[in-house]
Amino acid sequence: MNFVEFRSRDGVDLARLLAVNEVSPLELMRIAIDAAERFNKKTNMISYSDLEGALDKASRHQVVAGKFSGLPFLLKDSALASVDLPTSMGSSLFDGTQAQSDSTLAARFRQAGFISFARSTVPEMCMAPTTEARRNGGPTRNPFDFERSSGGSSGGAAVAVACGVVPIAHGSDGGGSIRTPASCCGVFGLKPTRGRVPIGPFRGEGWAGLACDGVISRSVRDSARVLDLIAGMEPGAPYAAPPGAGFEAGLRIPFGRPLRIAVWKDPWGLPVDPICRNAQGRTAELCETLGHEVIGIDPPDFDYCAFVDAIITVMAANITLSARTRLASERRDPNTDEFEPAILDGYYLGARMSAPDYAAAINRLHATGRMMTRMMEGYDLLLTPTLASLPVKLGTISMETADFKGFRHKVGELTPFLAVVNASGQPAASLPLWRENGLPVGVQLIGQFGQEDIVLRLASQLETSELWRTAQQWPDASAAY
Template identity: 55%
Template sequence: MEAAISVAEQRNPKLNALCCTRFDAAMELARKADLKGRFGALPFLLKDSGLSATFLESTIGSRLFRGMTSAAEATLNTRFMADGFLSFGRTTVPEFCMAPTTEAVVYGGPTRNPWDASRSSGGSSGGAAAAVAAGIVPIAHGSDGGGSIRIPSSCCGVYGLKPSRGLVPYGPARGEGWGGLAVDGVITRTVRDSAAALDGIAGMELGQPYAAPPRPESYLALLDRPFDRPLRIAVWTEAWEDIEIAPECLDAVRKTAGLLAGLGHEVSEAPLPALKYSSFVNAIIDVMSASVTLTVNGYIRQKPVDDLASLLEPAIFDAYQRGKTMSAETYALAINRFHSIARLLETYMLDYDFVLTPTLTQLPAKLGSLTMQDDFKSFRTAAGRYTTFLAIINASGQPAASLPLHQTKAGLPVGVQLIGRFGAEAALLQVSAQLEAAAPWIGRRPTAF
């Protein structure tokens, strides 16, 4: 814990990745800690996403929620603690976790990318990925409602897996987030650590609205097991509606395809499934807007405010206004669109074990290029062009991981995404481990300090 706090104090002033820290209390927690679970007594960071933890305040990236406390632990946090994680702070997020970059006003400035301080660390788990990449902790909590684990993992050159819907508990206060899009997980430097963490946090909880997919007794124990046949892997090198993909992102995909073929797998470029992407983005905008209204109204009923607009960033205030006037039919249609995506993608994957895509369509965004100063629809439409291959997998509920296999000539991380079938975390972790062994990334260190 002394080491983690020392690195945090040295590197966080430049990154702005940590918030709600309790260093003195954490040292006392560490002094009293017993070794338990898979991780013993390991310094850890919770995302400032509102995950209930009695030890740490939360803001959800918003001035409105500054200083919010919890009376009880979330089920997930209970599992983190049982596995040996010692949380000593939270990591920064965009307001309400609704952006692919972390630049919330409440933190006094943007969270910077450890590889290039002029660029975003990604979002919404931007602080978590930056903290792991910078060596403050080897593993941190993340959540993903539209790419929020995979985006920052790609930007910061770390490994991030989004689990299948229902595999990781979301309660007990809530059963779902964003119409079933949101899931929790971790961001790590190694595939091994993600597998070990999933062993500790996976599994249904009482009253959960979604059935967790079948899981093995241990993901970690299966990590080095060879496949009994070559995997069938589809490769996507174009995006819907002529959305542009940066050459560096395509180059990363093609190099990864070569690695997979070299490992003996059957790799082939494949057509995109036929979906109307702009309609899907509109559905996300509707569900997010409804979520903002629900969250804000729930808070201000208990603590009324005089000037709500001054406490919310412009895009989020606009989302709040949109949600207040949204019809029930509009919301129900958005949920139906998510469900149709799930059926489309799962049917598509009957012919494949995995799909390989760019994680992002562009290199990590320059700070200030995607801001909450716009109206919410324009902001989220721009975000959708940057994260085209990500939120569809939140709608389908499938697992997906961003792997830090590549860098530009200037040393900027470029992630690639592997999408698995529903419930196929074990196989996804296995093939991730094969790629990690074929093209190791553990020796890379950020240069922006």
């Protein structure tokens, strides 16, 4: 198998070939490593790698049918503990952190058959919708326009999937960090329901329940199968999703009735690029041709600025906690060059915070979940643009300014349809359904709590459309091959 054939197949198809011995894990690993090394020179998608170790594991791997057994895989350079690879969270302060044991999810990825050979790049502490970290030696570039953002914080993961380095890569989402890069890079990204995918055992929640883990993939069925393999509550977890299984098999089940899909256009008066609105509109028309009922709605009254402030409070508190934990043995504050200016400002903001400040922020996030529940009453899904603009130019949303609040409010202007879903814990996915001058434009589906199956089934229907096929493009590989 050559690279062109490798990247033309999704993970489910490659797993089938592995199961019948048409290709070997070692052959696929060699292709993936070669592609990663070539594309990384232009995009800067990789933060750590263990290529020799991965080749050794692939050479000894015994393929098991029905999983992703023997498939090359990337772990995000987040706080997900794995004995296979160190992590930095995109920060000099945390560079080279090595776990002594696996997180539950890392163990489940291994049980699913994935062979992790590298970590994908992230912005510092995963706190930006664009992957531009000093620790990485420069930005992670969008493979369709090197002067634009790949999205964040799972930017390196989305670039790797878009380029064809791997069909599936680990991502996490605390305010849109799977869906933003999926939109920017023209791939599929599902944020699961809160509590669906384990986050322990070393912590019970991420960012007060905002954060969850999942994957970015080439196809809807790839994400559905992964969810079947990694989902399930772990003992002692503070959250649990409603029971759910058979996500891949469910893709083939027709809807027994037309879905009621609410089209949400206005994010409380914030501007949305007409191109993003157009992508949403074309998707709404397509849903109607599939027989579903599409209804335009206005959102409930909501203080979006206060919501962003609540996220800022939670994030700042987590910056301070993480840094103090790291530095506890040295009994010092971080040096000014150990964080980028905005994150250092966030550290000091968290240090000044009071307990009532944090409690009020949690109450605000919980109220947001109730608001989203009211908005979805009587509807199966919400349809929105993923982002409020095309992929931004590099440097547009920068952590080089020593103003964490101002930085995060700029993030909020780009992602008004995203973080509210993290607060509510609902499942949501960015679908690659539009291109504008070669740039990907995502459209988001938001499901009722616990109903990833509905999101995935409609996404699978849309995946067969001409709209999706037209939007599916590979980056120019001439610079790499």
